[in-house]
Amino acid sequence: MSFVVRPRRVRLFAGLGAVVLFAMFAVAGVFLRESDTGVNFRLSDQIAMVGIGLFLALGALWFTRPRVRADRDGVEVRNMLGARRFSWSEIEQVSFPDGSPWARLELPHDEYVPMVAIQALDGERAVAAMRELRRVRREATESPRSPR
CATH class of the missing domain: 1.10.287 (Helix Hairpins)
Incomplete structure (x- = not known):
């Protein structure tokens, strides 16, 4: 996943x-x-x-550098100047505000991290990316983890 x-x-x-x-x-x-x-x-x-x-x-x-990579453990957001990894427990919401050029991760204390890789310019592709990212988050946070 x-x-x-x-x-x-x-x-x-x-x-x-x-x-x-x-x-x-x-x-x-x-x-x-x-x-x-x-x-x-x-x-x-x-x-x-x-x-x-x-x-x-x-x-x-x-x-061409921006990228979002999500898995069971969290999300890595690579924008123009650097990359940061967030665990799902740090993220309050994955959103795409109206009129915004790109999606973002909502963090505690009204902070957010833009996800430049998911852009409004991409239209339906951005919608599909948001759906998939939310699906990965839902599966990671709702399903019990198996011991490794």
């Missing part, structure tokens, strides 16, 4: 964006020396342009 979800549309757009960014800077780097602008470009400038394109492409791919 394990469940993993990642955002779909953001991953698609980030991947396409990364390819376009890298391609634009690589083409610009290749043809930089050929330009008749009066500026003297060298090989190091061309390499730098390709490097900048690679750096920006990797930055775009950073948006």
Whole structure:
């Protein structure tokens, strides 16, 4: 009983964006020396342009990082800057507030953790992910655990 979800549309757009960014800077780097602008470009400038394109492409791919992984013991939420694991006993509710861009874990004392991997942009896929996450939570909290 394990469940993993990642955002779909953001991953698609980030991947396409990364390819376009890298391609634009690589083409610009290749043809930089050929330009008749009066500026003297060298090989190091061309390499730098390709490097900048690679750096920006990797930055775009950073948006593919979010993930939610749930199992019998709890939930691991990996967002842009880090990952945290929560046991089911720490979680009061799994919710997707109206108008919110993504789902969240409700914790005690009015705290919450956003789950960027379950995004409103994904539409029906996000609804299915929430249903599955709630099912895993229900099974983990209601069924008696067998000794290991």
